[in-house]
Amino acid sequence: MREEVDHRKQAMTDQLERIGASLEEYLSAEEKTEEQIDAELTEAATEGVKIQLLLDTLADAEDVQVSDDEFGHEIMHRAQRAGVQPQQYYDQLVRSGTAGAIFGDVRRGKALALVMERIKITDSAGNELNMDDLRGGSADEHDHDHDH
Known part of the structure; x- marks a missing residue:
């Protein structure tokens, strides 16, 4: 702690x-x-x-599994935020022994998504809201480019 x-x-x-x-x-x-x-x-x-x-x-x-693609996707995002190449970022994770922590973060994110899919959220008028409503736009607006 x-x-x-x-x-x-x-x-x-x-x-x-x-x-x-x-x-x-x-x-x-x-x-x-x-x-x-x-x-x-x-x-x-x-x-x-x-x-x-x-x-x-x-x-x-729920036996949540993380695919290689999902793990790679997270590595790409974190590398991009850190301003380094994905392979360099991954190599640093392996050297420091923290790759498992990233894997755990992805798995927990998927578990949270499961919860969010199953709960019903309503506004003050009782209208059901979905995740896109809560984000303030459509899912298309939140897509990101992985080519950088």
């Missing part, structure tokens, strides 16, 4: 640095102490782990 909290804190610090701010400036602006931020990050990490365990249990119960 401590590792997850440290990871979240580093990610927050990295994001702040990208916009030219320091953790100290953020704490001052938010009128929070580092201990309060640590407590919030611990709570978020705990909730994240609970959700992961729930989705892992569901994926096991």
Whole structure:
């Protein structure tokens, strides 16, 4: 858990640095102490782990499988976001031993999609909404180009 909290804190610090701010400036602006931020990050990490365990249990119960294509698709997206070639990104995952974590993320995503397909969501007037309604457009608008 401590590792997850440290990871979240580093990610927050990295994001702040990208916009030219320091953790100290953020704490001052938010009128929070580092201990309060640590407590919030611990709570978020705990909730994240609970959700992961729930989705892992569901994926096991539903025998959710991840195809090579689905795994490759996720690697391509993450490599694109990181600005590196997919093979280079994958090689880094293998070297660091974190490829399994990405696989788990894909599997949990599929388990979540199963849940979302089965639940009924309505607006305040009782009209049933689908995922495209919630996203604010059609599925075609959210397609992405894998050629980059």
